[in-house]
Amino acid sequence: MIQTQKIENLSDYIATYSPFLPIILFFLFYQVTKKQKSLWPIIVFAILTIANFFLEDYIPKKIVYRKIFLGFTTFYEYALFTIFLWNNIKNRLFKNVIVVLSISFVCFLIFYYTSARFKRLDSVPIGIECILILIYSFYFFYEKINNPDVLFIYNDYKFWITTGIMIYLSGSFFIYIFANQVPKNELNLYWSFSFIFMGIMNILFSIGILILGLQPKKHHPKPKANHHYLDIT
């Protein structure tokens, strides 16, 4: 029992503090990372995740506040991951599909949080969010397979970030879906898994940022000397 408690505490720490890693690396390589527009949503996500963990205890116990808090969490998670993938997907038609699906999802969120009742977690919106983001991620990889723009896919920071998103969402999918059905003591253990997946995601984000930051700079060599004698006079 003590062992389980230790694991739970450890995973809690991982989930709380691991988002600091991509943020630190982002600002460490700021000269390179600031130019990557698609990276900003990931950093905003990490900042909001930290804020989320620290603010969670201060949310009033009233169901309305809890609904707003959970709704906002689901919304920013979906929005920021979608913005990242939308920026990196090239096909115009699929981008439009993402916009349509996103509008529909937001409408559904508004409807759900104003009408539905849930015990612990908003499983249905999270489930839909996971499925949608996984579809976008699959499409992103499908595009990458068809039009490889880098020699090795793992030299691209977007690969690591998308992999992180996919592992976190696929690992947490069933936990979120069954959160309202599983007994509370068992759920705590599963939360630990979810936190570990979040930690893995943040590590993968960090690897992506590190790869981006350590990439050799592209520079166009200028002629070393001006050979006047070669000019036509």
Place this chain on the structure above:
Amino acid sequence: MFLLQATNTSGISSVLFLGTLGMLVLTIGLIMFIIFHQRKVIRYQMKLQQMEQEQQQILLKASIHLQEEERQRIAADLHDDAGPLLATARLYLNENLVNQDKSTQLQSIFQARQILDDTIQLIRNISHSLMPPTLKNFGLESAINDMAQKISGSGSINASSRFHDYKDRLKQEKELIVFRIVQELINNILKHSNSSFIHLTQNTHGDSFLLRIHHDGRGIVQADFEKLNKSNIGLGLKNISSRLRVANGSIFFEKDSSQTYYKVTIEIPKDDPYES
């Protein structure tokens, strides 16, 4: 929902555990597949690129070889034919001529003139073989008709040509490319095919200029052409390929369905009227 209501808590736990595990395995499997597939694609592309480079190297060697052959031929023509003729003319017009009697002088001058005329004709022939004047002055249609007439005139083979739709002429560079290809093909037919007739037909299809050569001798099909193109022999065919590459054209060797004669079809994109 029904599943959720039907299963008890331990059942849910196992579904949750197996589901999570399954999702993870699927995701990691997919990512691994993407990595290996991309590696495979890149390896394939690199191999393709290498093959293309090798092919280009062969074509380049062939074109250099043909250029050298052409130069040697011109040098031989000038050295072996024009050189002796001019030397003979010089002999007729030596310093002693002034000491000769008038009739001998006249005869020498006449002989020298005759030799100079022959030399002029010889140089004209060399020049024509380099750039046929009919092609330059009257275009591809006249040049090919002229060539067919000359072949027929030899009496050994019957050659004819017909242009169906050549109101809009190709650019001069493209006409020269087509003419050289036709020359090379006809040369091959005359040398190797032992055919009794050659017939050229021209037409257009959409934005393409088409020219087809028929002959009833021994010929090659596309597979033979591609094989020869990749081998170290068949320099003439490689020259055709490199010329076609310049004009963005294609060539197709086939045997007629009646199996009585061979067809060679050249397809070249017509010039863009808006292109300068």
